[in-house]
Amino acid sequence: MSGGAAAPSTAITIGEPSADAAARAPAAPSAPPAPAQKARFAIFRRTKDGAGWKRGLAFFGFILRIFAFGAALTAAIVMGTTDETLPFFTHYYQFHAEFSDLPALLFFVVGNAIAAGHLVFSLPLSIITICRPQAVGPWLLLLISDTVMVxxxxxxxxxxxAIVALAHSGSEKANWVAICLRFDGFCQQISGAVVVSFVAVVLLMVLVVISALAMRKR
Known part of the structure; x- marks a missing residue:
């Protein structure tokens, strides 16, 4: 048999793909962005253990505590600076009115000053109730101390x-004259201090209610 021409062989190259093939290859899909984490201490965030609404109460109580401090301190300062001297006087008497002349007004200044100091020192405890609303201890301390301050x-x-009412209207049965007829500035100042003090009382009562609600299990 006579040998024929050898058939051409096909060479297959095994190796790295060419640059053109790599360019034509589809790009791998990028990973989706990670969802943003929610704030850990969201004020009114709903939670299974009910800590969200308690944290909201704690934050609201913190704001009210600041306003109550301002009201109590203002009442104490306004009453403590009340002083008026009439421009006319006799050879033996000089007509002068001051808050310290009446024990009830002196008690007013001391009481509101103590309440203002309590509200300042209770602010860190109020911050603890915001961070840990489920803790019963801070709420209980605030409840007891706020009740005493109320x-x-x-x-x-x-x-x-009572002193302000007596100063404005006097008492015919006791033969006490209304000093506000002469000491007009003195009476206006002590009347304003009493009104501001009652505002502080109302705010403290709201704080007591907030603490009582926060101590509920649900």
């Missing part, structure tokens, strides 16, 4: 209100 400020404001 009683103190209410007693001080009521005693001063």
């Amino acid at each position: 009683a103190l400020t209410a007693a001080a404001a009521s005693a001063a209100a």
Whole structure:
């Protein structure tokens, strides 16, 4: 047999793909962006254990505590600076009115000053209730101390209100004249201090209610 021409062989190259093939290859899909994490201490965020609404109460109570401090401090300062001297006087008497002349007004200043100090020192405890609304201890301390302050400020404001009413209208049966007929500036200042003090009493009562609600299990 005679040998024929050998058939051409096909060479297959095994190796890395060419640059053109790599360019034609589809790009790998990019990973989706990670969802943004929610704030850990969202104020009114709903949680299974009910901590969200308690944190909201704690934040609201913190704001009210600042306003109550301002009201109690303002009442104490306004009453403590009340002083008026009439421009006319006799050879033996000089007509002068000051808050310290009446024990009820002095008690008013002391009571509101104590309440203002309590509200300042209770702010860190109020911050703890915002961070840990489920903790019962801070809420209980705030409930007890705020209740005591409600009683103190209410007693001080009521005693001063009685003096203010007597100064404005006097008492015919006791033969006490209305000093506001002469000491107009003095009466206006102590009246304003009593009104502001009652505002502090109302805010403290709201704080007591907030603490009582937050101590509920649900």
